[in-house]
Amino acid sequence: MKFLKQTASIFLILILLYSCNDSDSSSNTEAATLSVKLVDDPGDYQNVFVEIVDVKIKYDSDDFDEDNEQGWESVGIINPGIYDLLELTGGTNLELVNNETIETGFIKQIRLILGDNNSVLLEGESETRPLSTPSAQQSGLKVMINQNIVSGYNYDFILDFDVDESIVMAGNSGNINLKPVLRASLEVNSGTIAGIVQPSTLPVAVVATNGDFSTTTYTNDLGEFVISGLPEGFYTLTVIPEETLMLDAIVIENIEVNIGTTTSLDPIIFE
Structure with missing residues (x-):
């Protein structure tokens, strides 16, 4: 009889432990x-x-x-x-x-x-x-x-x-x-467009446009830029140097942006 009581007690403890673990697992998944x-x-x-x-x-x-x-x-x-x-x-x-x-x-x-x-x-x-x-x-x-x-x-x-x-x-x-x-x-x-402008010393604005949607960023000290949060579609990218540089803007059309991916461009070079 003593053996049966000990067995029952162990069984009850195992059930309680399983229930606690199961409850924790359930709360984590929620x-x-x-x-x-x-x-x-x-x-x-x-x-x-x-x-x-x-x-x-x-x-x-x-x-x-x-x-x-x-x-x-x-x-x-x-x-x-x-x-x-x-x-x-x-x-x-x-x-x-x-x-x-x-x-x-x-x-x-x-x-x-x-x-x-x-x-x-x-x-x-x-x-x-x-x-x-x-x-x-x-x-x-x-x-x-x-x-x-x-x-x-x-x-x-x-x-x-x-x-x-x-x-x-x-x-x-x-x-x-x-x-x-x-x-x-x-x-x-959403998707992302990333690229680099050379020479990196140029102060440059980068504008991505898709119909009525438009967003702008600037390059960093290395000439790099990233435009995130773009709805899926095809974009026109306009790279605009500072006016005092007397350089024409570079326009790149039909850049495809897909959800959850980054579209990496070839280096954009001002000569």
């Missing part, structure tokens, strides 16, 4: 992860400093209201701080969120939360000017993403900060306003 990167669609400035403090998401619900401030969930960011958006060129991006666990469901919106320490250095000036944030933007900028989140997947979002459209001169007051304009894309649902 999770999804989120990554968010920031890139720059540049403007004609020396520096644009923006304080980034948080990233939030908002799920769809029965009482979903786009203007309702309730229901936002912080996913945190790796390193809150002040960043120069114009350094995000040549394939450089700012990793805001890296594989943070999130719930499954349908995410309607993502929001980039900015602090108050934002400034700009205009061309030809030596001191930065403060960027004022209108009250409507102080709670952060909302971007519609409408993405279903499925367990077991990592969702990599690219936020393209359009500097040129985001900085607004306020009439004759001398004030400069920051009204952030962002474009969000899911990396797995």
Whole structure:
């Protein structure tokens, strides 16, 4: 009888251990992860400093209201701080969120939360000017993403900060306003164009156009550029040197972009 009781006890412990392991495994498979990167669609400035403090998401619900401030969930960011958006060129991006666990469901919106320490250095000036944030933007900028989140997947979002459209001169007051304009894309649902411009010392803008869609980047110190978050299709690439160089732009047509892949171009050479 004593042997039977000991056997039953061991059997019960094994069942409990299996149940716990099975429960942990089940909870892991129900999770999804989120990554968010920031890139720059540049403007004609020396520096644009923006304080980034948080990233939030908002799920769809029965009482979903786009203007309702309730229901936002912080996913945190790796390193809150002040960043120069114009350094995000040549394939450089700012990793805001890296594989943070999130719930499954349908995410309607993502929001980039900015602090108050934002400034700009205009061309030809030596001191930065403060960027004022209108009250409507102080709670952060909302971007519609409408993405279903499925367990077991990592969702990599690219936020393209359009500097040129985001900085607004306020009439004759001398004030400069920051009204952030962002474009969000899911990396797995988009493609990339990458290349190099020679000589690498040339200051060059690179514009990718597909119908009404257009996005811009600059080469880095090595002459490299990367344009991410592109919808699938055929693109025209226009490589534009600085006006003072008196060089004609180079236009490359019918560049095919496929989802989830990088289209690498041959070196683009100015002679």
